Amino acid sequence: MLLKVLYADEHLVAIDKPAGLLVHRSQLDAQEEVFALQLLRDQLGRPVWPAHRLDKGTSGLLLFALSAEVASALGQAFESGAMRKRYLALVRGWTAEPEGLIDHALARDPERPSAGQQLLPARTSWTRLARVEWPLASDARFPTTRGALLECRPESGRRHQIRRHLKHIAHPIIGDATHGKGALNRALAAHLGRQRLWLHGLELALSHPVSGAALRLTAPLGPEWQALRSLGDWQNG
Known part of the structure; x- marks a missing residue:
């Protein structure tokens, strides 16, 4: 598999990670043998360091450093909130408002029960971009199923933050096996x-960790996202 490189210089490489690809080896998916880290290292012929994570199921922009020093600087920028991130999420239902802010502390480890764990501050702002109604009865109480397309902007970087926050406001991401609804998915x-x-x-x-120049890196939506618009009755906003 050749990864699509979206940006590269002597310090950084950004790729378009496909859904279903792990960033690196994980005990949670011990059977997996292919990882973005390994693929990019072999593709470039040099060591690389992931600057952040995307969940296995999440597609999109993934940033790597080409030295440990740059990786450390990027890690500090992510931790301090100096990096501004935008995600697109397809969620269950129509939000009551067109935009909002989720300010809800999260346990450090989402794989363990929250009780007894330290709770960390976490904030995610969101804007509703579109609404859809599908001619599908996923719940016996309703003849159709509603969904919404949200732009999400996490202000902190907790694990599964967007997924957990959207579940918290009762609009879980479609296809989220952990935080969503199985029958609906x-x-x-x-x-x-x-x-x-x-x-x-x-x-x-x-800001570029070496030159200080402003960088705005984007990952285009894949064809499956484009195809969504042809399925269901969509309304903007």
């Missing part, structure tokens, strides 16, 4: 013709 996967986590890392805006 299965029904929509059959209707849309694709089973995936509908979350995409759209953009990173940052």
Whole structure:
């Protein structure tokens, strides 16, 4: 597999990570043998360091450093909130408002029960871009199923932050097996013709860790996102 490189210089490389590809080896997916880190290292013929994570199911912009020093600088920028991130998420239902801010502390490890864990501050702002109604009865109470396309801007970098925050406001991401609704996910996967986590890392805006120049890196939406517009009754906003 050749990874699509979106940006490269002597210090940084940004790729377009496909959904279903792990960033690096994980105990949670011990059976997986292919990783973005390994693929990019072999493709470039040199060591690389991931600057942040995207979940296995998430597609989009993934940034790597080409030295440990640059990786450390990028890590500090992510931790301090100096990097501005934009994601696109397809969620269950229509939000009551066109935009909002989720200010909800999260446990450090999403794989363990929250009780007894330290809670870390976490904030995500979001804007509703479009609404859709599918001719699909995923719940016996309703003849149709509603969804919304949200732009999400996390102000902190907790694990699974967007997924957990959207679940917190009762609008889980379609296809989220951990934080979503199984019956709805299965029904929509059959209707849309694709089973995936509908979350995409759209953009990173940052100061270059070496030159200080402003960078705005983007990852285009894949064809499956474009095909969504032909399925269901969509309204902007």
